Amino acid sequence: MDLNQKNTLIALGTGTSTGIPMMGCKCPVCSSLDHRDKRLRTSIFIESKHGNKILVDTTPDLRSQFLENKISGVDFVIITHEHSDHVHGIDDLRPLTFGPPVREIPVYCNSETGKILEQRFAYIFNPTRPAIGGGIPRLRLHEVNLLKETKIFDEKFIFFNYPHGHGETMGFLFQKMAYVVDCQEIPEKIVSLLTETKLDLLIIDCLKRGSHSTHLSVERAFNYIKQIKPIRTGLIHMSHDLSHTQLEAMASNEFGSKVFPLYDQQKIFF
Numbered sequence: 001m002d003l004n005q006k007n008t009l010i011a012l013g014t015g016t017s018t019g020i021p022m023m024g025c026k027c028p029v030c031s032s033l034d035h036r037d038k039r040l041r042t043s044i045f046i047e048s049k050h051g052n053k054i055l056v057d058t059t060p061d062l063r064s065q066f067l068e069n070k071i072s073g074v075d076f077v078i079i080t081h082e083h084s085d086h087v088h089g090i091d092d093l094r095p096l097t098f099g100p101p102v103r104e105i106p107v108y109c110n111s112e113t114g115k116i117l118e119q120r121f122a123y124i125f126n127p128t129r130p131a132i133g134g135g136i137p138r139l140r141l142h143e144v145n146l147l148k149e150t151k152i153f154d155e156k157f158i159f160f161n162y163p164h165g166h167g168e169t170m171g172f173l174f175q176k177m178a179y180v181v182d183c184q185e186i187p188e189k190i191v192s193l194l195t196e197t198k199l200d201l202l203i204i205d206c207l208k209r210g211s212h213s214t215h216l217s218v219e220r221a222f223n224y225i226k227q228i229k230p231i232r233t234g235l236i237h238m239s240h241d242l243s244h245t246q247l248e249a250m251a252s253n254e255f256g257s258k259v260f261p262l263y264d265q266q267k268i269f270f
């Protein structure tokens with residue numbers, strides 16, 4: 001744990017649903033030798049100043065993300081939404097529940113995501129017969145209240161929904177940090193909440209240049225940053241449209257060093 005009693009955030013993955021390099025693609029970003037252009041599926045890990053270990057999303061890259069970052073435990077998991085790039089590594093949590101002692105990891109999400117996870121991973125969340133052999137990951141779903149202060153393991157969160165394609169993603173405010181990933185637009189009420197909080201750190205969706213029907217583009221992410229005015233902003237969930245150095249230059253032209261693309265395994269203290 002950091003000696004200055006800060007929270008530590010690790011960017012476990014910063015890429016879009018395909019990961020970068022994308023299989024079969026020979027574009028300059030997918031062929032780049034810059035380690036910051038190698039992006040696993042988007043996920044963050046927070047070790048709070050109280051020592052709680054919080055995982056946000058269980059990507060198909062979870063196992064390598066944990067091994068590469070030497071993470072050996074999780075106290076609880078937050079799932080932002082049910083898209084495969086955010087949940088399809090959920091079985092990789094299994095060894096963390098083996099113990100001794102055998103333990104159950106709580107998983108927090110909104111009600112819609114909870115319903116879908118119960119169906120898709122019925123063998124975990126709704127088993128009809130006892131597990132035998134190696135068994136199943138011992139996970140328990142908890143539905144969160146939105147827009148209310150919610151305490152999990154003594155950590156205070158405010159969770160909120162915003163539109164993303166056919167459904168909604170759940171973002172959150174944790175102390176002076178906010179996480180807004182896979183976002184089509186941020187409702188005015190949430191923009192106000194984040195602005196009034198005077199954020200130290202915003203992590204925000206920034207898929208590509210131009211426009212996209214379910215994600216924030218660079219231009220739209222930058223507009224929200226101008227409204228919300230966090231002290232620092234990390235951009236996440238980038239596609240192969242953007243190399244790290246390109247996006248870094250675009251951000252620094254507008255904001256100086258206050259806004260920057262995140263890269264895999266980057267650590268930020270807040």
Ligand SMILES: [Zn+2]
Pocket residue numbers: 016017042083085086182237
């Ligand atoms: Zn995604």
Ligand SMILES: [Zn+2]
Pocket residue numbers: 022025026027028029030031240
């Ligand atoms: Zn490519």
Ligand SMILES: [Zn+2]
Pocket residue numbers: 081083164182
């Ligand atoms: Zn998504």
